[in-house]
Amino acid sequence: MLFIVQFVDHPQQQALRQSQMAAHLQWLNEHQETVLQAGSLRERVDAPALGGLWIVDAADKEAVLNLLQTDPFWIHGLRASVEVLHWSKAFEGRKVLI
Numbered sequence: 001m002l003f004i005v006q007f008v009d010h011p012q013q014q015a016l017r018q019s020q021m022a023a024h025l026q027w028l029n030e031h032q033e034t035v036l037q038a039g040s041l042r043e044r045v046d047a048p049a050l051g052g053l054w055i056v057d058a059a060d061k062e063a064v065l066n067l068l069q070t071d072p073f074w075i076h077g078l079r080a081s082v083e084v085l086h087w088s089k090a091f092e093g094r095k096v097l098i
Contacts, residue, residue: 002087003064005054006041007073010080014048023072034058034067051079055087 009017028038035056040049052073058064064084068074 001058001060002089003054003056003058003061004085004087005056005064005068006051006083006085007053007079008051008081009049009073009078013078016076016078017049017073020072020076020078027071031067061086 028035035054037055039053041051041053042049054068056064056067058067061084068082068084073079
């Protein structure tokens with residue numbers, strides 16, 4: 001199943017984000033078969049990140065929640081909140097490179 005995972009980061013935590021970025025990117029690379037896409041969310045392209053968004057392929061919501069708790073950003077307390085939603089694609093068979 002596909003899920004959208006949206007994170008909101010704690011305000012004023014850019015230093016924590018930067019200190020854990022390499023570990024976070026390595027973690028994402030290690031989980032690329034499950035976390036299909038990931039990226040930060042910003043008000044403007046040059047603004048600090050406010051959070052992040054993932055597209056995840058997992059068996060169920062519990063698997064997504066268990067997985068995200070192993071991410072260095074989560075472990076070190078960057079994330080203020082998370083929302084995990086099942087995603088029903090409008091065109092199920094359509095594959096798109098982003």
